[in-house]
Structures are given as C-alpha cells and as structure tokens.
Amino acid sequence: MKHLIGSIFFGLILLFVFNTFIKKDEENKSIKMPPPEERINFSPRKIVGVPARFAAYERAVDPHLAEVRELALSLASDCGIDTECKVARIYRFVQEKVRYLSDPAEYELIQRPERTMALMAGDCEDLAILTASLLLSLDVQTELVAIPGHMYAMACGVDPKRLYDMVSAEYRDAGSGFSKTFTLQNGSKWYSSFREFRKRSSFRIEIESSADADVYLLPEREELDRFLRRENFTYMTYCSRExxxxxxxxxxxxxxxxxxxxSDERSFVQVRIISEIKNRFDRIRVYNRNGVKCIPLDAAIKGEMVVPGMESENAELRDKSFIPLIR
Structure with a gap:
C-alpha cells in the first residue's frame, strides 16, 4: 500500500511538471518576434573598445541581398564611379525616407536591412545597418560608429570638398527652413528667434504681405521687448524694411x-526663412582613419537642415568605437 501511494504521489508530481512545461512552451510560442531580428538584453554599461556585443550588428549588415543591391543601384543610377555622389544619394534616402522607430523598453531589436526596408522604419542601429549595407553594395568603404546609447554609419575614402559640391547641388532646391503664414491687424506683431543656431549664419528671408508691413531684425531680447511694448527700439538696418x-x-x-x-492694417503675411547651404556645412565633421578621410552619416538625425557629416551632440563623447566592415 505504501508503495502504491508513493507511486501515485510521484506520478502526480511528474504530471504537474509536464503541464507546467507545456504551458510555458505555449506562452513562448505566443510571443512573435520577427525572424530577421536578433533580441539581446540591453545594458547601460559604457562601451570601451569593440566588445563582442557588436558582432550582432556586424552580422546584420548585408550588402549582398538582392533587394539591397537593387535599391542602392536605383538611388545611385547616374553616379557612375563617383563615390561622393553615391554617399549623398544613399544618405539622403535613409535620412529623409526611413522614419525613426524606438525599440521596446529594455530590449534591443537588431533589424537586418531587408526588415528595415520593409517597415521603412527603425532605430539608430537599424538605420546605420541599412546605410552601411547600401553603401557597401556600391563598393563604398564603410564603418559603424558606436557611442553609449547610439550608433551610426561612416563612409570612408570620401573627398569632403567634392561631397560639399555634390550636396550643395542635391539640396539647393530642397527648401530647407520653415514657412509661417499669419494675420496681422491693428498694429499686431509677430516674431521669431534664431536660438537653434550656435553662430552667425546666412539666411534668405522671403516676405509676402497683402498690405504694407514693416520687417525688423532686432539684435537682442531687450529690443524685442521694447518693440512689443511699442517703445523706441533699435534694429539692424541691413536686414530691415518698412x-x-x-x-x-x-x-x-x-x-x-x-x-x-x-502692420497697421489688416494683412495676411507669409514669411519663409531659409538656411543657406553653407550654414549646414559649418557643422560637418571629417575623421582621419589611418590616412583615409571619413564622413559620419547619422541618418537618425531628422529634419530639413541635415546633411552628410553632421553628428548629434552625444557624438562629442570620447568613448567611441569604430567597427570596420568588410564587403
């Protein structure tokens, strides 16, 4: 009898363990992760050198995929062997057309380039992987650059002066800047600041008004306050008209x-403020990697005033890893 009770008890334990295993297995199957992605634990630790964790990013770069090659060739169809043309076209496509999409909290999903192309979205690592894959498929020497919490691609063997000329032509009619339409009446006022620019920059200002209007460039906030209070104020005559x-x-x-x-009359006004292309090139960076000039391509920086060579403020960190890629 004791043996029978012991056998029954042992059998119940085995049945409980088996049911628990089956339930866990079904739960795991219900979590659908895209097959082209790799799922890794996120760690906020500082990145020093090129640790093994970057192997997953290197594996994700694939310039040999048919869809990657087809897209790259279509974007650079008239570039021939012009490296700077290829860099400008690839960067502009990823920066403007592929939107930024954050990973789920506490995890990093590493997308292969075909997955990012299908979604037309990804985080900074995914955009860097796609950029690198497209450039490598066009035989452009490329690296990945990693800083804590961020990654972007970098094109090497590039002539910065030729790239400047190429991008100047590519972006000349891009309309970078902003347009504002508003109504003025009975002496009402409108103003805009230029705080986002860190130094003296050149702008083209286009103004259209349905009635006579006065336009002033004011040197500082104190003069703006006087202008708004209808007191005497100082303005810069070279960029002011009445x-x-x-x-x-x-x-x-x-x-x-x-x-x-x-304006003293009721008027409909449109102001368009356009940043000259040279302003944006004041903010680009060139790296010398073993005697080869390289340009950062951070496609995660969004906006109309972004060009190849710009980096985010975090890129100033010295804790930076360069990951060479082989085609």
Whole structure:
C-alpha cells in the first residue's frame, strides 16, 4: 500500500511538471518576434573598445541581398564611379525616407536591412545597418560608429570638398527652413528667434504681405521687448524694411537676433526663412582613419537642415568605437 501511494504521489508530481512545461512552451510560442531580428538584453554599461556585443550588428549588415543591391543601384543610377555622389544619394534616402522607430523598453531589436526596408522604419542601429549595407553594395568603404546609447554609419575614402559640391547641388532646391503664414491687424506683431543656431549664419528671408508691413531684425531680447511694448527700439538696418508687400532679404543673423513683423492694417503675411547651404556645412565633421578621410552619416538625425557629416551632440563623447566592415 505504501508503495502504491508513493507511486501515485510521484506520478502526480511528474504530471504537474509536464503541464507546467507545456504551458510555458505555449506562452513562448505566443510571443512573435520577427525572424530577421536578433533580441539581446540591453545594458547601460559604457562601451570601451569593440566588445563582442557588436558582432550582432556586424552580422546584420548585408550588402549582398538582392533587394539591397537593387535599391542602392536605383538611388545611385547616374553616379557612375563617383563615390561622393553615391554617399549623398544613399544618405539622403535613409535620412529623409526611413522614419525613426524606438525599440521596446529594455530590449534591443537588431533589424537586418531587408526588415528595415520593409517597415521603412527603425532605430539608430537599424538605420546605420541599412546605410552601411547600401553603401557597401556600391563598393563604398564603410564603418559603424558606436557611442553609449547610439550608433551610426561612416563612409570612408570620401573627398569632403567634392561631397560639399555634390550636396550643395542635391539640396539647393530642397527648401530647407520653415514657412509661417499669419494675420496681422491693428498694429499686431509677430516674431521669431534664431536660438537653434550656435553662430552667425546666412539666411534668405522671403516676405509676402497683402498690405504694407514693416520687417525688423532686432539684435537682442531687450529690443524685442521694447518693440512689443511699442517703445523706441533699435534694429539692424541691413536686414530691415518698412512699408513693403513683397521682398526677399539675404541676411547674416546671430543666434540672439529676432525677426519681427508688424502692420497697421489688416494683412495676411507669409514669411519663409531659409538656411543657406553653407550654414549646414559649418557643422560637418571629417575623421582621419589611418590616412583615409571619413564622413559620419547619422541618418537618425531628422529634419530639413541635415546633411552628410553632421553628428548629434552625444557624438562629442570620447568613448567611441569604430567597427570596420568588410564587403
């Protein structure tokens, strides 16, 4: 009898363990992870050198995929052997067309390039992997650059001056800047600051008004406050006009300046402020990697005023890893 009870008890334990295993297995199967991605634990530790964790990113770069090659060739169809043309076309496509999409909290999903192309979205690592894959498929020497919490691609063997000329032509009619339409009446006022620019920059300012309007470039906040209070104020004459309805001004503007518009009549006004292409090239960086000039391509930086060579503020960190890629 004791043996029988012991056998029954042991059998119940085995049945419980078996059911628990089956339930866990079904739960795991219900979690659908895209097959092209690798799922790794996220660690906030500092990155030093090129640790083994970057192997997954290297494996994800694939310039030999048919869809990658087809897209790269279509983007650079008229570039021939011009490396700078290839870099400009590939970067502009990823930076402008592929949106930024964060990973789930506490995990990093590493997408292969075909997955990012299918979604037309990914985080900084995914955009870097796609950029690198496209460039390598066009035989452009490429590396990945990693800093804590961020990654981007870098094109090497590039002539910065030729790239400047190429991007100047590519972006000339891109309309970088912003347009604002508003209504003024009975002496109401509108203004805009230039705080996002860190140094003196050149702008083209286009103004259209249905009635006479006054446009002033004010040197500082104190003068703006006087302008808004209808007191006497100081303005910069080279970029100010009164009683205009349509005018285009080209002005060098400091970060602390303000552009202000007013009218004594009811008027519909459109102001378009366009950053000259040279402003953006003041912010690019060139790396010398073993005697070869390289340009960072951070496609995760979004916006109309972004060009190849720009880096985020975090890229100033010295804790930076360079990951060479082989085609």
């Amino acid at each position: 009683n205009i309805r349509e005018r285009t001004l080209t002005c060098d503007i400091e970060p602390g300046n303000y552009l202000a518009v007013t």
